Each structure stands twice: as structure tokens, then as C-alpha cells.
Amino acid sequence: MKKRYEQWIGRPVDKSLLRDLLWLATPILIYAPFYMIWFVYLEHHTFAHYSVIHTAVDDLIPFTEVFVIPYYTWFLYVSVTLLFFLFSLDLEDYYKNFIFLATGMTVFLVISTLFPNMHMLRPAVMPRDNVFTSLVQVIYSHDTSANLWPSIHVYNSIGTMIAVHRSRRFNRLGKIISDIIGTSIILSTMFIKQHSVYDVITAFIMAIIFYIMFYHTGMLENFCSKQEEKLALRYN
Numbered sequence: 001m002k003k004r005y006e007q008w009i010g011r012p013v014d015k016s017l018l019r020d021l022l023w024l025a026t027p028i029l030i031y032a033p034f035y036m037i038w039f040v041y042l043e044h045h046t047f048a049h050y051s052v053i054h055t056a057v058d059d060l061i062p063f064t065e066v067f068v069i070p071y072y073t074w075f076l077y078v079s080v081t082l083l084f085f086l087f088s089l090d091l092e093d094y095y096k097n098f099i100f101l102a103t104g105m106t107v108f109l110v111i112s113t114l115f116p117n118m119h120m121l122r123p124a125v126m127p128r129d130n131v132f133t134s135l136v137q138v139i140y141s142h143d144t145s146a147n148l149w150p151s152i153h154v155y156n157s158i159g160t161m162i163a164v165h166r167s168r169r170f171n172r173l174g175k176i177i178s179d180i181i182g183t184s185i186i187l188s189t190m191f192i193k194q195h196s197v198y199d200v201i202t203a204f205i206m207a208i209i210f211y212i213m214f215y216h217t218g219m220l221e222n223f224c225s226k227q228e229e230k231l232a233l234r235y236n
Contacts, residue, residue: 020231021086021087024086024089024091024094024231025086027095027098027102028082028086028098031098031102035102035105035106035109038109038113039109042109042112042113042146042147043143043144043146043147047116047146049116050116050117050118050146051115051116051117051118052117052118052119052120053117053118053119053148053149053196053198053199054119054120054121054196054198055196055197055198057197058121058190058196058197061190061191061193061197062191063123063127063191063192063193064191064192065126065128065130065132065133065135065136065192066132067184067187067188067191067192068132068135068136068139068188068192069132069135069188070181070184070185070187070188071139071153071185071188071189071192071194072135073181073184073185074153074156074157074185074188077157077160077181077182077185078101078156078157078159078160081097081160081163081164081178082094082097082098082101082160082163084169085097085163085167085169088169089231090167090169091224091227091228091231092224092228093163093166093167093169095220095223095224095227096163096166096214096215096220096224097159097160097163099214099220100159100162100163100210100211100214101155101156101159103210103214104150104152104155104156104159104203104206104207104210105152105155105156107150107206108149108150108152108155111149111150112147112149116146116147117146117147117148117149118145118146118147118148119145119148119193119195119196120145121145121193121194121195121196122140122145122193122194123193136192139192139194143194148194148195148196148199149195149196149198149199149202150199150202150203150205150206151189151195151199151200151202151203152203153185153186153188153189153194153195154185154186154189154195154199154200154203154204154207155203155206155207157181157182157185157186158182158186158203158204158207158211159207159210160178160182161178161179161182162207162211162215164178165178166215186200
């Protein structure tokens with residue numbers, strides 16, 4: 001689909017543009033509290049039974065606390081990329097990226113509600129005492145070892161890498177940097193024992209399915225076109 005943002009990009013920042021940005025950000029403003037409320041409920045609710053997720057490969061992966069840095073980077077990597085598309089008024093990239101992320105996150109919530117799961121991967125005692133292990137403990141204290149499948153850290157990182165590769169806004173270097181960040185985040189989930197290899201593999205499978213649905217079918221094309229046309233008409 002041919003992009004039309006050239007029709008309005010470069011307009012001066014005024015009340016009408018801010019109003020349009022707020023309108024475009026509405027899906028984020030609605031979905032974010034919806035997700036957080038459900039997620040917090042899952043974190044504080046005790047289910048009668050949890051399926052323990054574990055693979056033999058998990059035992060071969062050493063706990064490496066330095067990977068906590070890319071793990072934390074995820075929060076900026078995913079959110080800043082989505083907001084970049086929003087403020088650049090690249091509506092196709094923005095909506096496809098948002099819908100990709102929101103769909104996977106919702107599937108995660110449903111799975112966690114219907115099939116409660118947990119891990120027993122975290123070290124009982126930190127093998128070392130340093131700033132990195134302290135940061136890992138912060139994660140452990142705020143995110144329980146229950147309901148971590150499939151990994152949203154992995155799924156959203158894949159979604160962000162896809163969005164960057166599909167965007168005309170990023171050059172080859174930008175895409176390489178994005179891939180390095182995304183790959184390091186995916187690896188971090190296993191090396192700080194926050195996720196099982198099973199979580200990672202299933203997140204990849206889910207990402208492939210929704211990538212085909214949202215980027216290789218006409219499912220979102222008409223919607224994105226209509227949103228671009230609506231915004232373009234406001235600046236004609």
C-alpha cells in the first residue's frame with residue numbers, strides 16, 4: 001500500500017496536530033490500562049493449579065546477570081519505536097505495529113487465565129553480589145515466576161524488529177541496530193532465568209502467525225488506508 005504521509009508531514013505543531021496525535025494515540029490509551037489491570041489481577045490471583053514449564057535446554061543455559069541490561073532495555077525499545085511511528089504519522093507502520101503487539105499480549109493474558117503456568121528456573125541464591133544481580137532481584141520482586149508463557153518480552157521484541165524492517169524510516173544501519181537490540185533482549189530472557197526456552201519458541205511461533213496475518217494478507221490494508229485518508233483530508 002502506498003503511503004500518504006507526505007501529504008501532511010512537516011505541518012507546524014499546532015492544536016489541530018496535537019488533537020490528531022491524541023486521536024491516533026487513543027488505542028494505546030485504551031489498551032494500556034486494560035492490559036495492566038488484567039496483568040496485575042493475574043499476578044495477585046492464586047490459581048488452584050499451575051503447570052510447571054521446563055525444558056532440558058533450560059538447565060544448560062547459565063545464569064548470566066549482565067543480560068539484565070538488555071532485559072530492561074525492552075521497555076524503551078518497544079515503546080519508543082511505537083511512539084516514533086505515531087509521532088511520525090506513519091499510520092500503516094503505527095497501526096500494524098500496535099495491533100501486532102496488542103493481539104499477542106491479549107493472547108498471553110487469555111492463556112495465563114485459562115492455563116496458569118509457572119517456572120522454577122530462578123536461582124534460590126544469587127551466585128554473585130553485584131549491581132546486575134541487584135537489578136535482577138528487582139525484576140524478580142515485581143514480576144512473579146507465574147504466568148510467563150509465552151514470553152511477551154520475546155514476542156514484542158520480534159514485533160518491533162519486524163516493524164522497523166518494514167518501515168521506510170529506518171536505513172540499513174538502523175535496522176541492524178534494531179536487530180542487535182531485539183536479539184539481545186530475547187537472549188536476556190533466558191540468561192537471567194526469567195523465561196524458559198519453551199516460552200521463547202512459542203513466542204516465535206505466535207509472532208510468525210500474526211506476522212503473516214497482519215503483514216502478508218489484506219486484513220489491515222483497508223483499515224490503514226482509511227485512517228491515512230481521514231488524516232490526509234484534514235490537511236488538504
